[in-house]
Amino acid sequence: MEAFTTHSGRAVPLRRSNVDTDQIIPAHWLKKVTRHGFEDGLFEAWRRDDDFVLNHRERQGATVLVAGPDFGTGSSREHAVWALQNYGFKAVISSRFADIFRGNSLKNGLLTVVLPQETVELLWELTEADPGAGITVDLPAREVRAEGVVAAFELDEHARWRLLNGLDDISLTLQNEADITAYETSRHSFKPRTIEV
Amino acid sequence: MGRTLAEKVWDDHVVRRAEGEPDLLFIDLHLLHEVTSPQAFDGLRENGRRVRRLDLTIATEDHNTPTLDIDKPIADPVSRAQLETLRKNCAEFGVRLHPLGDVEQGVVHVVGPQLGLTQPGATVVCGDSHTSTHGAFGALAFGIGTSQVEHVLATQTLPMTRPRTMAITVEGELPDGVTAKDLILAIIARIGTGGGQGYVLEYRGSAIEKLSMEARMTICNMSIEAGARAGMIAPDQTTFDYLEGRDHAPEGEEWDAAVAYWRTLRSDDDAVFDAEVFIDAAALSPFVTWGTNPGQGAPLSASVPDPASYEDASERHAAERALEYMGLTAGQPLRDIRVDTVFVGSCTNGRIEDLRAAADVLGGRKVAGGVRMLVVPGSVRVALQAVEEGLDKVFKQAGAEWRHAGCSMCLGMNPDQLAPGERSASTSNRNFEGRQGKGGRTHLVSPQVAAATAVLGRLASPADLTDASATPAPAGV
Numbered sequence: 001m002e003a004f005t006t007h008s009g010r011a012v013p014l015r016r017s018n019v020d021t022d023q024i025i026p027a028h029w030l031k032k033v034t035r036h037g038f039e040d041g042l043f044e045a046w047r048r049d050d051d052f053v054l055n056h057r058e059r060q061g062a063t064v065l066v067a068g069p070d071f072g073t074g075s076s077r078e079h080a081v082w083a084l085q086n087y088g089f090k091a092v093i094s095s096r097f098a099d100i101f102r103g104n105s106l107k108n109g110l111l112t113v114v115l116p117q118e119t120v121e122l123l124w125e126l127t128e129a130d131p132g133a134g135i136t137v138d139l140p141a142r143e144v145r146a147e148g149v150v151a152a153f154e155l156d157e158h159a160r161w162r163l164l165n166g167l168d169d170i171s172l173t174l175q176n177e178a179d180i181t182a183y184e185t186s187r188h189s190f191k192p193r194t195i196e197v
Numbered sequence: 198m199g200r201t202l203a204e205k206v207w208d209d210h211v212v213r214r215a216e217g218e219p220d221l222l223f224i225d226l227h228l229l230h231e232v233t234s235p236q237a238f239d240g241l242r243e244n245g246r247r248v249r250r251l252d253l254t255i256a257t258e259d260h261n262t263p264t265l266d267i268d269k270p271i272a273d274p275v276s277r278a279q280l281e282t283l284r285k286n287c288a289e290f291g292v293r294l295h296p297l298g299d300v301e302q303g304v305v306h307v308v309g310p311q312l313g314l315t316q317p318g319a320t321v322v323c324g325d326s327h328t329s330t331h332g333a334f335g336a337l338a339f340g341i342g343t344s345q346v347e348h349v350l351a352t353q354t355l356p357m358t359r360p361r362t363m364a365i366t367v368e369g370e371l372p373d374g375v376t377a378k379d380l381i382l383a384i385i386a387r388i389g390t391g392g393g394q395g396y397v398l399e400y401r402g403s404a405i406e407k408l409s410m411e412a413r414m415t416i417c418n419m420s421i422e423a424g425a426r427a428g429m430i431a432p433d434q435t436t437f438d439y440l441e442g443r444d445h446a447p448e449g450e451e452w453d454a455a456v457a458y459w460r461t462l463r464s465d466d467d468a469v470f471d472a473e474v475f476i477d478a479a480a481l482s483p484f485v486t487w488g489t490n491p492g493q494g495a496p497l498s499a500s501v502p503d504p505a506s507y508e509d510a511s512e513r514h515a516a517e518r519a520l521e522y523m524g525l526t527a528g529q530p531l532r533d534i535r536v537d538t539v540f541v542g543s544c545t546n547g548r549i550e551d552l553r554a555a556a557d558v559l560g561g562r563k564v565a566g567g568v569r570m571l572v573v574p575g576s577v578r579v580a581l582q583a584v585e586e587g588l589d590k591v592f593k594q595a596g597a598e599w600r601h602a603g604c605s606m607c608l609g610m611n612p613d614q615l616a617p618g619e620r621s622a623s624t625s626n627r628n629f630e631g632r633q634g635k636g637g638r639t640h641l642v643s644p645q646v647a648a649a650t651a652v653l654g655r656l657a658s659p660a661d662l663t664d665a666s667a668t669p670a671p672a673g674v
Contacts, residue, residue: 033235078342104342190447190455193252
């Protein structure tokens with residue numbers, strides 16, 4: 001996983017709530033068997049409309065998405081995270097994220113930042129008025145900064161440590177393999193097996 | 198202090214607990230399908246890892262599979278390549294696979310329970326958000342992303358933060374014609390699509406206890422639509438009766454030991470939930486969605502709501518957008534909404550009881566002119582059972598299309614899709630924009646409402662069919 005420390009960039013204000021993962025990346029894109037090449041599928045249906053914010057010339061190259069509440073609901077497809085990253089987003093700010101999407105984002109180094117809806121509104125107003133306005137997401141300080149906005153955010157210490165160091169969960173878990181083996185010997189014998197091994 | 202059902206199952210699976218870290222949970226059953234696994238197998242290969250517990254892993258093909266001409270090569274080369282990738286990965290790593298054409302093939306969440314692999318007190322994961330279905334057995338079952346699929350393949354564990362618990366207590370009798378689907382749609386409308394975020398839901402109360410296993414699966418299936426990764430129902434005699442004799446259910450002394458353990462899997466009387474919701478079953482009626490998220494629903498007898506009636510600004514904007522996308526106007530009676538397509542199937546309502554319920558309404562009737570009805574069994578086993586009962590004939594005689602098993606039009610990864618602007622009544626779980634095909638409009642309904650809607654060509658309940666005043670749909674929507 002790519003490490004995340006501090007990122008500064010321009011923003012895309014997305015004034016929509018309940019942005020589900022079918023909107024982020026439609027199902028027909030899920031037939032791909034790689035983790036890359038999803039950028040053209042990001043918000044595919046909405047991007048057909050020239051007025052959609054992502055299509056505005058001044059939003060090209062923006063790296064911070066500021067979205068309405070309940071971002072990433074629905075399907076567990078990690079392709080939604082890959083699509084955002086493939087497009088160039090480094091962080092997403094919302095007042096509420098769906099659980100599975102949040103977990104997927106943090107596994108890939110896409111920082112999902114929870115801020116109060118009032119702060120999201122301030123960031124929308126700021127970045128709509130000035131598309132050049134930058135937003136800084138500072139993970140070591142657990143703080144989002146923009147002109148006139150300094151907002152602390154929460155992220156549990158373990159997730160933060162993993163992100164800052166770009167650590168791979170599987171390697172971390174395998175350090176405790178003896179615990180897994182010990183647990184395996186204590187399981188109920190009536191538990192089902194899919195095959196005899 | 199007592200513990201909730203979810204806490205008991207959680208505690209029984211903790212491999213390692215350390216201050217400041219998520220718990221490391223053991224996973225009893227890992228279900229795989231073609232869409233969310235290829236990148237996970239690639240990760241194993243890149244790191245020289247193997248599948249730790251092949252005996253706790255099983256794969257099926259469902260999302261991409263066609264429901265017509267399944268004996269011919271799959272027409273879409275990209276879908277075909279994805280299925281071939283799963284076959285190659287399963288062969289290389291030694292994973293049990295039920296491919297298209299196999300008698301155990303079907304939607305992953307229909308296959309697990311019918312094989313008896315889904316059992317009370319188990320932890321079940323799959324790279325699919327509707328894994329919550331398996332919670333109907335008192336399992337802790339949740340959807341995961343592809344990175345976690347790789348993690349489970351490599352370690353048979355997952356680091357997880359302990360969720361909070363929410364009790365959803367449903368007391369009383371569901372009125373005639375009101376189903377598990379109506380109940381869960383009403384619950385989602387009540388608590389919202391984000392209401393369950395961070396929680397495991399436990400459905401309980403006298404109305405839940407009376408439900409069959411299949412109805413319980415319908416309820417738990419849609420927990421994710423309320424934002425909860427998992428939903429659970431305490432196992433009871435209904436659960437044990439469903440499981441006994443299935444392929445992978447324990448036998449003899451093992452069965453007795455299992456049942457003795459399963460009986461302990463109930464929330465203690467003094468357990469404290471972090472949140473509680475109470476629902477009066479008797480007050481419910483057939484429920485349908487009008488909008489573009491599963492929380493935007495209302496009783497079938499109601500009208501399309503006026504966005505101006507929402508106090509919350511984001512809900513108001515969402516309702517405005519939804520009406521525009523759905524081509525509906527505020528105040529329009531839901532029963533006046535005409536549909537082009539009716540879909541019966543999916544991991545929500547693609548089991549035998551769902552097909553029986555739809556066939557029961559359709560028997561001796563015809564699908565309205567201009568309406569296309571697709572019936573897609575959740576698995577090959579469900580299809581075979583339906584044929585044995587003659588349900589396929591009922592559907593065909595009514596003018597519906599009887600198809601092969603798979604996810605089909607629930608998400609339209611295969612050719613079963615809505616055309617732009619087309620409107621469906623669908624027994625599936627998501628009414629998101631474009632979910633069933635680019636520009637398609639989806640109303641979520643129960644199998645009974647789906648069948649009645651097919652007959653009248655507009656959103657309807659079976660009671661509308663016996664009503665002498667029932668008339669075909671008015672012109673326009």
